[in-house]
Amino acid sequence: MGNHRGTRRANRFFWVLPALLVVGAWTILGAGVKWLGDGNAFRATLPGSAGPARLLSVQPLPETEGAQCVWMPASAPTTLLAALRQRESATPASPESTREEAAKRQPLWKIQDPYPSLSSVAVDVKHDEVVMTDENLFQVLVYDRRANTPPTASFTEPKRIIAGEKTKIEFQCGLYIDPANGDIYAVNNDTVDTLVIFNREVKGDMPPTRELRTPHGTFGIAVDEGRQELFLTIQHSSAVVVYHKMAQDQDRPLRILQGNSTRLADPHGIALDTKNGLLFVTNHGSIREFQTGGSGESGSRTYAGEGASAMPSRRTIPGSGRLVPSSISVYPIDAQGDTAPLRVITGPRTQLNWPTGLAMDPERGELYVANDMGNSVLVFSLEANGDVAPKRVLQGPKTGMKNPTGINLDLKNQEMWVANFGNHTATVYPMSASGDTAPLRTIRSGPVDEPALMIGNPGSVAYDSKREEILVPN
């Protein structure tokens, strides 16, 4: 790898190595050779006695354009690399005024989705409203439950918006609505280790009504109102933590479910069957083992503001990682420690592919799964186990679903809500919907066919110089 000078050089002369000559059988044997002719022909005498090599001829190469390597003779006082380094160190630091001007330079281009990306959804049945999290613009949006965005409209205006720095909302992915008072429990994912709870009336840039310090990487939320317990899945620790429902600030979890036997594998959604005492968790399939024991969450890496002790372990065992198929794991609702699941729904017949949101219908004994990469909702029996096909599958172009990540059941109105991370919509169906069924209503947060970039926490970026494309991991 070397540097090329990209500019044209005029009248550059290069040595022509005397290994081959143009005409005749000239060879250089170390003896002198006389140039007897004019510029067009040579006549030579054979070399006589041995002697030092002598210049025979010089012929300029045609001028060229474009990049070319700079030839450095062996006797050169410096190497290319050294010359480059000398140039670098000689490069002065920029004058202050130039640096300040450059700092103010605006970007040429900015790739950004200007519309909300809906990641989770929950219905407030008592107040006839539906609440959604926006993982793109960091908002909680509240709509009329019966809203239906007309095809000609760009989007439906929310009734209320909670957003701003004071709210501590960032990359939210889970929601729970208190059925009694409409309080909004909104789960921050992997950048803010705080569960924020807002009174139903809150709007604008307001601080949370209540906050709870959580382990790093919370995703799904469910609440057992009877026992007043709040459940959260923790991606980064492959755990489930349970708090008192009214826990706040640095309150500790009541229970932690974590360990190699649990088969928790990048857990996401969570649902409770309080009648039968069961806990359901969706898993994307990444597993790594954690060192357990000790009083709290600790790890080789420290992150700013890690919370109280008695948190799930983050001390991973190096080299223990592996990938398994997506799954739904089922536990006793009061499971804790390194408890194995009662059963696991997994396998090709299940069609599970990054299953995310989870909801449960206690009347019919059915489990509803927002199946992200399947663009589908899968409905399983609560007793499902192993490699079983879903009872029903809602899927197809008429459904309007695209990367569904959130799901919620309105049992009063017998409707199923889906938050589609992939297309700025939330779609509503009858709970019994199956096949390629159009939604009853659609709430749009952006214009029809407006791309949803799904950029969320872009931690890095790469430039593919071959294709002139930008690669963004999320």
Next chain:
Amino acid sequence: MADGNPKAIRKLEGQKTMLGRTMHGIAYDPVNDEFIVPQPFAQAVLVFRGDANGEVAPVRYIQGPKTMLSNPDKLEVDPVHNEIFVPDDQGILVFSRTANGNVAPLRVMKPPADVGIDAVAVDPVHDVVIATNPRGTPREKYPRVLILDRSGDGEVEIKGVIGGPKTMITGTFGVRAIPQSGLFLLAMNGPVWSGPVDEAFVGVWSIHDNGEVPPRWTIGGPYQALKQPRGMDLDFKNKNVIISDKVLNAILTYHFPEIF
């Protein structure tokens, strides 16, 4: 070049890719036309063909007990020496670029015991690794950037340390080398992981800088468009710097010929 809200040309997602929806690192290898992604939840390093699209498997992946991978969150590829550098709990793990399966690292670069490395960049021309130490040491307040010997194995020689108030570095995330000029870029994202940081910028230093050296240039700040810069890459042909920003949820491209 893409601007506004364009439709993605390609998307790589789904179970078969071995990815997840929580990825914080990527590196493109222009020599071999591959891109490499760390997968922290499965303790893996995944290598994809440059034109990968849809739900496709990686062409190679490094995973297993011999790898020593614990929390691979970021990485860098050196196509000159055919190595992949992964900062992790036990130091900087260096793998062969073509490593596949349960393989041990070629070597492990170990900084001093109280120094945690978060991100690395490789300059194969000058044989250095630029590493971020985001939290400083127990005795020091400010995050730092370390210049290390690229070929180090075990206790690694620290050739330079950039840190202190005059550097304006109060937090670090991504780092990117510019081997042709001996410069490097650093995402200065402030002292907190969340929320907008008005003082944020992408700073430019030289690998020869040492001590409390201010940036030679700042891009996108302070007090400009950037709020929480994360990663950067370079378009050498057009002399552009491409930056991801977490708070903006955006990718910004700056024309900055001064550093090329």
